[in-house]
Amino acid sequence: MRKLIYGMNLSLDGYIAAPGDDIGWGVPSDELFQWWLDQELAIGLLMYGRKLWEVMSSHWPTGDQQPDATAAQIEFARNWRDTPKVVFSSTIDKVDWNTRLVTGEPVAEITRLKADDGEPMRVGGATLAGAAMRAGLVDEYEIVTHPVLVGGGTPFFTALDSWVNLNLVETRTFPGGVVLTRYQTRR
Numbered sequence: 166m167r168k169l170i171y172g173m174n175l176s177l178d179g180y181i182a183a184p185g186d187d188i189g190w191g192v193p194s195d196e197l198f199q200w201w202l203d204q205e206l207a208i209g210l211l212m213y214g215r216k217l218w219e220v221m222s223s224h225w226p227t228g229d230q231q232p233d234a235t236a237a238q239i240e241f242a243r244n245w246r247d248t249p250k251v252v253f254s255s256t257i258d259k260v261d262w263n264t265r266l267v268t269g270e271p272v273a274e275i276t277r278l279k280a281d282d283g284e285p286m287r288v289g290g291a292t293l294a295g296a297a298m299r300a301g302l303v304d305e306y307e308i309v310t311h312p313v314l315v316g317g318g319t320p321f322f323t324a325l326d327s328w329v330n331l332n333l334v335e336t337r338t339f340p341g342g343v344v345l346t347r348y349q350t351r352r
Contacts, residue, residue: 166279166280166281166282167209167210167278167279167280167281167282167283167284167285167286168285168286168304168305169275169279169285169286169287169288169297169302169303169304169305170204170208170285170286170287170288170303170304170305170306170307171287171288171289171294171297171298171303171305171306171307172204172287172305172306172307172308172309172347173289173307173308173309173321174188174191174193174309174311175191175308175309175310175311175321176190176191176310176311176313176314176315176318177310177311177312177313177314178314178315178316179320179321179322180315180317180318180319180320180321181291181318181319181320181321182318182319183315183316183317183318184315184316184317184318185318186216186318186319187315187318188220190311190313190315191311193339193343194339194340194341194343195235195237196339196340197309197339197340197343198235198237198238198241199237200337200339200345201241201309202237202240202241202244204287204307205241205244205245205248205287206244207284207285208248208284208285208286208287209248209249209283209284209285209286210248210249210250210251210278210283210284210286210287211245211248211249211250211251211286211287211289212250212251212252212253212275212278212286212287212288212289212293213250213251213252213253213289213290213293214252214253214254214289214290214291214292214293214294215252215253215254215256215257215290216290216292217289217290217293218250218252218254218257218260218264218290221245221289222260222261222262222264225241225242225245225246225262226242226245226246226261226262227242228241228242228245229242229243230242245262246262246263247263248263249263249264249265250262250263250264250265251264251265251266251267251274251278252264252265252266252267253267253268253271253274253293254266254267254268255268271293271296271297272296272297272300272302275288275296275297275300275302276300276302279302288303291319291320291321291323292323294323295322295323295324298322298323298325298329299323299325299326301329301350303329303350304349304350305334305347305348305349305350306331306347306348306349306350307345307347308321308345308346308347308348309339309343309344309345310343310344310345310346311341311342311343312341312342312343329350330350330351331348331349331350331351332348332349332350332351333346333347333348334347334348334349335347
C-alpha cells in the first residue's frame, strides 16, 4: 500500500492562501526550497485539485527555462514534468505534462491508487486533501508554517467527522522563522 502525504506551506493562523488566493507571503528560502525538492523527488504520484493544478501548471512546465532559475528550481521543474500527476476537477477538460484528469468522485480513485504498490503519493489543494482526510486516507502531514497571520483565506485543515490522532516525527526550523512539523497518522 502506498503512503499518502498532505503537505503545504501555511500561515501561522492556518491558511494555505490569503483572501484572493494570495500566496505571496509563502516565498521559500533557498534552504526550504531545497527541502521541498528533496520531498518531491521521493514522490511517485502527485494529486491536485483544480486550483493548485492551475498554480503549478502555470509555472513549472517551463520553470527550468527561466533566466534566474536556480539549480534547485531547474531540478524541481524537471521532476515536476516527469512525475505522474492526477488532477481532480469537474470544471476543466484538458491537462498536460504527464497528467491524467479525473472528473468523478475523488475518494474512490485515491483509495484505488493508494492500494497499489509504489512510491508515496502527495495530495495537494485544500478541498481535495480535505476529502482524503475525512476518508481517513492521509498517512502523513508536512506542515510548513510561515510566521505571518493572513486573517482568512483557504484553510489547510477542513472540518473532520472525527478526531485524527497523530505522532510527531520531525521538527525543523528554516531561515526567516519558518517551522516544519511533520506528523504521521496514528492507526
